[in-house]
Amino acid sequence: MDATVRQFPNSTASDASVERPSREEAEAAVRVLLRWIGDDPDREGLVDTPSRVVRAYEEIFGGYRIDPAEALGRTFEDVAGYNDVVLVKDIDFHSHCEHHMVPIVGKAHVAYLPHDKVLGLSKIARVVDIFGRRLQTQEAMTQQIADTIKDSLKPRGVAVMLEAEHMCMSMRGIRTRGSKTLTTAFLGAFRDDPVAQTRFLTMVYDRR
Structure with a gap:
């Protein structure tokens, strides 16, 4: 049918x-x-x-059938005055390159600065998964995650970093196995304040 x-x-x-x-x-x-x-x-x-x-x-490719904004679901306003960075890092994701339909495998790091409400933490990973389950470029996926969180939560700022290996480079063509591609999207306070960007990057790379 x-x-x-x-x-x-x-x-x-x-x-x-x-x-x-x-x-x-x-x-x-x-x-x-x-x-x-x-x-x-x-x-x-x-x-x-x-x-x-x-x-x-x-x-x-089930991400085409899910609305990422709806997946963010309920937000919480009772946060005891918390207004600092919320970061979920090392989110594993799998996607597929829209040019060759071969896998992209990597990790996402997503942060936001709350305005007056916060998200359930698992919802952030859910949004990454939804956009991963579509044909993608890494650049587009990075921006889509950032824009969805911005539009749904209205935070003071959003920062997203994806680091991934592309099988279209590892399995075919130049065959550079193990090389990683890094993309970022900064919105709001993270875009306007270099100190906020630096803090985000420091938190991402702090592996303790």
């Missing part, structure tokens, strides 16, 4: 709704790719591969 992808703010896809093919069409496309690489989709080891790939894609 055909379906339509629901688009949300900060999606990497077009603003217009994208018409999805049926599951049968998706499985047929996997069969074509198996034949294209030179294998036989009817041999025993591959006969169920198309259905497995489609099921895996539903999970791996």
Whole structure:
């Protein structure tokens, strides 16, 4: 049965709704790719591969079906006057490069300066996961996480850093295994105050 992808703010896809093919069409496309690489989709080891790939894609790219703003959920105002940095670091994430559809594996570090309310800490990791489960560039994903927290929480500032290895560089092309790409987004007080930026970076790299 055909379906339509629901688009949300900060999606990497077009603003217009994208018409999805049926599951049968998706499985047929996997069969074509198996034949294209030179294998036989009817041999025993591959006969169920198309259905497995489609099921895996539903999970791996499940971020298209979730609104990241809604995932942030409830905020809390009773914070006993706390207004300093809130940092969640070393958030593991997996994504896929939109140019080659191969994995991006890394860690996210996300901080904000509360205005009058705070988020549940697990919600920050949830937003990272949602954007990771889409075809991405690391630059876009970094900005999407920052913008979503800014728009939903209205904090005084947001800082996001992603550090990741791109399999499109490690597995193919130049094959620079182990190299990391670092991206940052600073909004509000973190953008305007170099001292705040330095403090964020110091907190991220303090591994004690």
